[in-house]
Amino acid sequence: LSDKKDTILSAALSLFAEEGYDAVSTYKIASRAGVSEGLIFRHFENKKGLLEAIVFDVEQRIQQVFAPMLSETSPEEVIRITISIPFHIEPQEYDFWRLQFKLKWQTEYNKPEKMKSVLDKLTWAFRYLHYPAPAMEAQFLLQVLDSVSISILRDGLEPSKKLKNFLLSKYSV
Amino acid sequence: LSDKKDTILSAALSLFAEEGYDAVSTYKIASRAGVSEGLIFRHFENKKGLLEAIVFDVEQRIQQVFAPMLSETSPEEVIRITISIPFHIEPQEYDFWRLQFKLKWQTEYNKPEKMKSVLDKLTWAFRYLHYPAPAMEAQFLLQVLDSVSISILRDGLEPSKKLKNFLLSKYSV
Amino acid sequence: LSDKKDTILSAALSLFAEEGYDAVSTYKIASRAGVSEGLIFRHFENKKGLLEAIVFDVEQRIQQVFAPMLSETSPEEVIRITISIPFHIEPQEYDFWRLQFKLKWQTEYNKPEKMKSVLDKLTWAFRYLHYPAPAMEAQFLLQVLDSVSISILRDGLEPSKKLKNFLLSKYSV
Amino acid sequence: LSDKKDTILSAALSLFAEEGYDAVSTYKIASRAGVSEGLIFRHFENKKGLLEAIVFDVEQRIQQVFAPMLSETSPEEVIRITISIPFHIEPQEYDFWRLQFKLKWQTEYNKPEKMKSVLDKLTWAFRYLHYPAPAMEAQFLLQVLDSVSISILRDGLEPSKKLKNFLLSKYSV
DNA sequence: TATGAATGAGTATTCATTCAT
DNA sequence: GATGAATGAATACTCATTCAT
Numbered sequence: 042l043s044d045k046k047d048t049i050l051s052a053a054l055s056l057f058a059e060e061g062y063d064a065v066s067t068y069k070i071a072s073r074a075g076v077s078e079g080l081i082f083r084h085f086e087n088k089k090g091l092l093e094a095i096v097f098d099v100e101q102r103i104q105q106v107f108a109p110m111l112s113e114t115s116p117e118e119v120i121r122i123t124i125s126i127p128f129h130i131e132p133q134e135y136d137f138w139r140l141q142f143k144l145k146w147q148t149e150y151n152k153p154e155k156m157k158s159v160l161d162k163l164t165w166a167f168r169y170l171h172y173p174a175p176a177m178e179a180q181f182l183l184q185v186l187d188s189v190s191i192s193i194l195r196d197g198l199e200p201s202k203k204l205k206n207f208l209l210s211k212y213s214v
Numbered sequence: 215l216s217d218k219k220d221t222i223l224s225a226a227l228s229l230f231a232e233e234g235y236d237a238v239s240t241y242k243i244a245s246r247a248g249v250s251e252g253l254i255f256r257h258f259e260n261k262k263g264l265l266e267a268i269v270f271d272v273e274q275r276i277q278q279v280f281a282p283m284l285s286e287t288s289p290e291e292v293i294r295i296t297i298s299i300p301f302h303i304e305p306q307e308y309d310f311w312r313l314q315f316k317l318k319w320q321t322e323y324n325k326p327e328k329m330k331s332v333l334d335k336l337t338w339a340f341r342y343l344h345y346p347a348p349a350m351e352a353q354f355l356l357q358v359l360d361s362v363s364i365s366i367l368r369d370g371l372e373p374s375k376k377l378k379n380f381l382l383s384k385y386s387v
Numbered sequence: 388l389s390d391k392k393d394t395i396l397s398a399a400l401s402l403f404a405e406e407g408y409d410a411v412s413t414y415k416i417a418s419r420a421g422v423s424e425g426l427i428f429r430h431f432e433n434k435k436g437l438l439e440a441i442v443f444d445v446e447q448r449i450q451q452v453f454a455p456m457l458s459e460t461s462p463e464e465v466i467r468i469t470i471s472i473p474f475h476i477e478p479q480e481y482d483f484w485r486l487q488f489k490l491k492w493q494t495e496y497n498k499p500e501k502m503k504s505v506l507d508k509l510t511w512a513f514r515y516l517h518y519p520a521p522a523m524e525a526q527f528l529l530q531v532l533d534s535v536s537i538s539i540l541r542d543g544l545e546p547s548k549k550l551k552n553f554l555l556s557k558y559s560v
Numbered sequence: 561l562s563d564k565k566d567t568i569l570s571a572a573l574s575l576f577a578e579e580g581y582d583a584v585s586t587y588k589i590a591s592r593a594g595v596s597e598g599l600i601f602r603h604f605e606n607k608k609g610l611l612e613a614i615v616f617d618v619e620q621r622i623q624q625v626f627a628p629m630l631s632e633t634s635p636e637e638v639i640r641i642t643i644s645i646p647f648h649i650e651p652q653e654y655d656f657w658r659l660q661f662k663l664k665w666q667t668e669y670n671k672p673e674k675m676k677s678v679l680d681k682l683t684w685a686f687r688y689l690h691y692p693a694p695a696m697e698a699q700f701l702l703q704v705l706d707s708v709s710i711s712i713l714r715d716g717l718e719p720s721k722k723l724k725n726f727l728l729s730k731y732s733v
Numbered sequence: 734t735a736t737g738a739a740t741g742a743g744t745a746t747t748c749a750t751t752c753a754t
Numbered sequence: 755g756a757t758g759a760a761t762g763a764a765t766a767c768t769c770a771t772t773c774a775t
Contacts, residue, residue, distance in 0.1 A: 061319075063237040146234070177377060180377070181358070181381075185358050185361060187364075188358065189357060191318075192357065204350060207354065
């Protein structure tokens with residue numbers, strides 16, 4: 042991958058995350074990336090292609106983030122790791138996650154099946170710990186963490202900081 | 215308020231909720247509303263003004279929805295009512311709520327202070343019931359309900375139906 | 388003539404004079420006149436009709452202004468009166484004259500034949516006073532006075548004040 | 561500067577000069593220039609920017625035209641050259657000058673300081689020739705020449721042709 | 734690979750004008 | 755006479771995309 046292709050990708054990522062796909066022009070992306078507008082189309086065919094390239098990267102990053110909990114064998118540890126995730130998003134990755142959440146609202150890019158394995162693993166952990174409704178607990182916890190992530194991405198880590206221990210103790214992990 | 219002004223408002227509401235503010239053209243809004251494009255600007259000055267008129271309506275509707283829990287005096291009942299809210303969104307109001315959540319992502323329209331009184335009331339209820347960290351419980355519950363609402367708006371009520379009793383029993387209300 | 392018709396006329400006059408016919412919208416005229424936009428069309432058929440009504444008034448005012456020199460019988464006095472005209476434009480009539488000069492640039496409204504009688508009278512005066520090229524002197528003087536008027540309308544009377552005596556002495560009148 | 565940029569400039573110049581800035585649409589300019597409407601905005605940002613680019617050219621041309629009288633050392637010659645200017649406007653430059661005079665009426669583009677050096681030079685010439693009120697003579701002559709120019713641009717050179725010698729002899733140059 | 738000029742379809746907005754009341 | 759809602763055509767301007775270099 043060429044140098045400039047990456048520059049375009051990261052300029053587009055931050056702009057899409059900040060302002061949304063439709064609100065960002067290819068002109069703006071090219072300006073921020075410091076390249077000509079034409080180059081975007083040489084590398085990505087069209088604007089949508091650029092978005093898809095980014096979405097691909099985002100999905101891979103998500104998989105990386107959930108890899109540790111998927112390979113964990115202790116149920117308590119699975120829950121603990123999962124709860125910790127939102128609280129350890131690195132600031133330089135905020136745009137990554139912001140885009141991820143923004144895209145959830147564009148039906149086209151909402152692929153809930155990608156979280157299937159994570160949901161299954163959590164369900165397994167709750168069942169193992171004898172929770173009465175493990176599938177529901179799993180769904181519930183993921184939704185809570187979604188909300189927490191959104192708060193953190195919106196207002197920064199500080200206001201939600203104490204929630205982590207609160208959640209960990211709520212699940213006794 | 216004239217007939218056509220309302221038609222524009224509801225056409226715009228549904229389109230903004232479905233496709234997002236930036237993805238919808240005033241031409242499309244006018245077409246769906248069955249009015250001339252110019253009329254949008256006579257009534258709302260510009261596209262943003264139209265959005266703001268809708269946002270105003272949305273905010274008022276939100277207040278209405280939370281009014282009962284704000285005037286409730288029994289703490290258990292406060293929690294019960296609050297949990298019930300997402301499960302009783304009327305289908306014809308889905309667009310209303312979809313837009314509300316979409317706008318949370320546009321920093322400009324994200325006004326967390328609007329939920330202050332709701333948060334305070336919930337905190338009061340949890341404190342009354344001797345929860346160890348009432349403020350955090352309140353924040354936590356609201357975030358859970360946000361997530362639940364998002365699920366329902368995205369996938370319909372069915373997949374989340376059982377969550378209601380699950381939540382009610384979790385809080386013993 | 389109704390009250391409101393006059394209000395429209397004077398609002399339009401000042402706006403046309405300030406910003407030019409094409410730069411002024413009927414909405415703006417109606418706003419300044421404090422009437423509904425529709426009323427303009429009830430009274431003047433269309434925007435051009437409004438301009439023509441104003442032009443008619445302007446022309447009448449011009450005639451009034453030149454009436455004294457046309458009926459004067461002393462040649463020196465004819466020249467003296469003519470030279471004095473630009474220096475005695477009343478400030479509340481500036482818009483009148485500004486429009487007059489602006490319209491000279493719109494071929495449609497440039498009617499040089501209206502100045503024929505003035506030109507003839509001046510020529511007569513110069514011939515009477517034995518100027519070698521009376522017709523040319525007349526044309527020349529009128530052009531000078533046009534320029535002086537433009538200066539006064541643009542920058543006010545002050546900077547051109549001393550020009551009056553300068554001109555009078557130049558023609559020994 | 562590309563070929564098409566110049567085509568736009570000259571199409572706009574002639575249209576602005578003929579019909580006035582506000583009466584000309586960017587569509588019309590693009591049509592006459594034989595380019596896409598969008599190109600106007602790529603080159604000049606907006607319609608006003610296009611006007612300003614033209615104004616800049618006009619101002620430079622004006623400076624060129626007055627350069628010879630500014631560098632002349634004989635006072636008679638200074639006056640002679642100055643008087644000659646309006647009578648030697650080349651027909652292909654009429655639009656240039658028409659726009660110049662039209663813009664004098666748009667306060668925004670009326671910059672009298674541009675003529676300061678010309679006025680000073682003329683004043684010097686008249687003082688040198690012992691005219692009693694040299695500054696006023698200079699102002700007066702420039703206004704006369706303004707008027708003459710306007711006549712020529714409006715009605716062509718023919719009707720004003722004889723004025724040149726009339727003026728030259730009036731000043732004995 | 735990379736640019737920058739150029740385009741054509743689209744977009745928000747304005748405007749003169751009409752019409753029912 | 756007077757208003758205010760409504761329109762349709764036009765207008766300034768944007769945008770994704772193409773293409774010659």
